Amino acid sequence: MDDRQLTDPKDWADKHGDYLYRCALLRVRDSGLAEEVVQETFLAALQARARFAGGSSERSWMVGILKHKIIDLFRKQCREAPAEDIEGVGADLDEHPFDTQGYWKSHAVGPKNWPHDPSAVLEQKQFWEVLKHCLSELPPKMAQVFSLREVDELNSDEVCATLHITSSNLWVLLHRARKHLRTCLERHHFADAPQF
Numbered sequence: 001m002d003d004r005q006l007t008d009p010k011d012w013a014d015k016h017g018d019y020l021y022r023c024a025l026l027r028v029r030d031s032g033l034a035e036e037v038v039q040e041t042f043l044a045a046l047q048a049r050a051r052f053a054g055g056s057s058e059r060s061w062m063v064g065i066l067k068h069k070i071i072d073l074f075r076k077q078c079r080e081a082p083a084e085d086i087e088g089v090g091a092d093l094d095e096h097p098f099d100t101q102g103y104w105k106s107h108a109v110g111p112k113n114w115p116h117d118p119s120a121v122l123e124q125k126q127f128w129e130v131l132k133h134c135l136s137e138l139p140p141k142m143a144q145v146f147s148l149r150e151v152d153e154l155n156s157d158e159v160c161a162t163l164h165i166t167s168s169n170l171w172v173l174l175h176r177a178r179k180h181l182r183t184c185l186e187r188h189h190f191a192d193a194p195q196f
Contacts, residue, residue, distance in 0.1 A: 004054040009046050016059055020066055026128070027070050027147040029136055037073060041066045067152050071162055074144050078164045127189055134184035138177055145170060146177040 007015065020041060024034035044065050052061060135143050141163065148159045149170070160170050 004057065006049055006052050006058055009042075009049070012042055012045065012062075016062055019059065020062060022128075023063060023066060024070065026132055026135065027151060028073065029132075029140075029143055033073065037066065037069045040069045044069065070152070071148070071154075074148065075162055077140075077144075078162070130185060130189040131181070133188065134181050137184060138180060141165075142173045142177045142180075145173040146181070149174060150178075 017038065020038045021034055024037045024041075025031060028034050028037060041062055045062055048065070052058075056064075135146070138146065144163060145159060145165070148154045148162060149156070154162070156167060156170055159165075160167055163170075165173070
């Protein structure tokens, strides 16, 4: 067993607040909601600190709590808001760039070359700013689906249950989100300079 200990809760905001806020903001796309989720995370951590087993770092433990708080928020939003009609969501992104033989259509622009080491790009602050911008262009439900499935790595059944969507809706929303994000990242990050 790891003998990691929790630090004084008075220090949590200074040690982890900014990091948790950035994680939350990337997922919920609203500064007020991100602050609220982080506060709920600190409160839940304070209430559960006696159960901290030390099997992970304090920050990892708090990120796990944050993820659950974000899922709870998404569930609440789904219960309170009418279901979005996915017809037409991202319709401009759906034009297929390939012809029937699988070749790029003459008017379609192929994807740009991405770096050989994508993990190095993830470490760049600029990349995260551009990703946040690109996510902000997505409709809310599409951004939630992408965040839960790709960022938080929930399985498909968990995402469908959380957001009250069907499996086919999940895959349509994911496809459209990925397509939009790829185009947006190519335009704003992998080009010469970001332009918003």
